[in-house]
Amino acid sequence: MNETFNFSRWLGLLKIQAMTNGRKQLLCILAIFGLTFLPLAWLMVDGRLGHATTFSTSIKEAGLFLFLWFIFMFASCIIAVMGCTQAARAFKAYNRRESGWIAMLLPASRLEKYTLIYFWSVVLIPLAYCLTFVLSLLASYGLGVLIHSQYLATIGTYYHEIVRQLDELMANFSVNLSPLFAVNWWGYVTALFVAYSWATLNVIFACSAKFSKFPLLISVVVLCLINTFHSIAFAFLAKDTPSNSTDLSLLTEVLTEALNESLIFQGFVGLVALIIGYLCYKRRTLE
Amino acid sequence: MIQTNALSFRYPGHRKTIFSSLTLSITPGYIYGLLGQNGVGKSTLFRLIAGINKPSEGSIQTLGYTPFDRNPEMLREIFLIPEDMTMPHVNILQYANLYGTFYPRFDWNELEQLLKKLDVPPDQKLSTMSLGQRKKAMIAFALACQTKILLMDEPTNGLDISSKRVFRDVLYRTRADDRLIIISTHQVRDLEQLIHAVIIVHEKSIILKDTVQNLLAHYHFGPISHGENPMYFEMAGDQKVGVLPLAPGDKEDTQIDLELLFNAAISGAFPYA
Structure with missing residues (x-):
């Protein structure tokens, strides 16, 4: 049969999702924003209020900053993964006898329902988390500019300055700080990739009828993870980053290249999963 | 309105056949009582009519559509109130605001009147309601949707005595020539004054279908x-x-x-x- 697609009905479905599952996601987004913004804001405010030499005079403060940075970033990653998982798990209700009937008998086409599930858990939520992370970086920088308006550097310069100061401070301990900062972003993005893969698989799982899903699910997860780790690690190795490098632009370039390569693959996997998921969704029944 | 032709059904992966060569024609204008012993397939018949399950053999037509295609044009004219239900964490007015827009003849005035009659608190979250309250809320919503087919699986389960009387009253008034209501229940005394026709399911087929008159x-x-x-x-x-x-x-x-x-x-x- 011909599957219809009515955009106003689709928006109605989106409204239902936003009302029934949006609150948890909003809380996750706020938590991620807070956790990534706070350590940066603290550093920015502290560093710009006439204490620019903070790190070069106090290893204790630098250590505290690093400690907080990693803890908060780790917490952000955990929340991002949990949020993505929750977003996809919301649709598991579709498979339950007591709750699935609402979704199945809602007067919208299967194409509308399926694309909504996919959009919500694979596109919208991971994208919102990514944007939140970037926005929190911009907001912390904005706060610094607001407090110290004559400091009109770019965000890249700002990080460069932080890295330079920390690097100077830690030189005696032979610690290369640049990768540490990169690792945060890498960790966050990797966490999001895991979450994205998990969400994609959950969508397939939520929409599946009776088919041999486990081998498929496991293969997709493994492929996504291997690709992500491999492409990022390979990009680092290939660039031959000097151990004492403080050039953030190099790291950015390496990461961008790795992530672009990885994203293409994730996109391909996502597309295949989308098609398989839809075919399964069409055949779905409730027991 | 509903037509089955040599319909057979068994759940995938299960040996037990629920229906075997079931042929049935159900016309609008009546309130039907669907009766049968436990596990005989009353709820399954509802699910086949609504398109949740697909016949193993034979065919079924609901409003001229193959139900399993779950065409939106068919779904907007059918409402199923299942026996067990898990509801989202919203109150009935929020629920109606979200879901009512999908039904072209949804009537807010009707909903408000029914909620009053059935004594459903409009601001209580559906997920926190008792089974009886949830049932009443969904009955009110289903009737306000004014679909051509209304399927109710054990609607009086969990309803208190006065609510059962109100339920019979509101349902009786909603009967229309172009509307079909099928009620599946074990509590037959609740239906005696309400239904116009009876369908009895037994041993994989329909053994009786006739009007009360x-x-x-x-x-x-x-x-x-x-x-x-x-x-x-x-x-x-x-x-x-x-x-x-x-x-x-x-x-x-x-x-x-x-x-x-x-x-x-x-x-x-x-x-x-």
């Missing part, structure tokens, strides 16, 4: 006098009650005894017509 015109349901030859009887305390074919000139009963009818039907007293 026709049954009353041909049979007596109740006490059996000494010397009468009932087609089915049982003892109710000291009294013999049963189903007796009416002879020409006999006075018709005014009310059907669904329990007697059901017991008579599953004992094989009625040949399926």
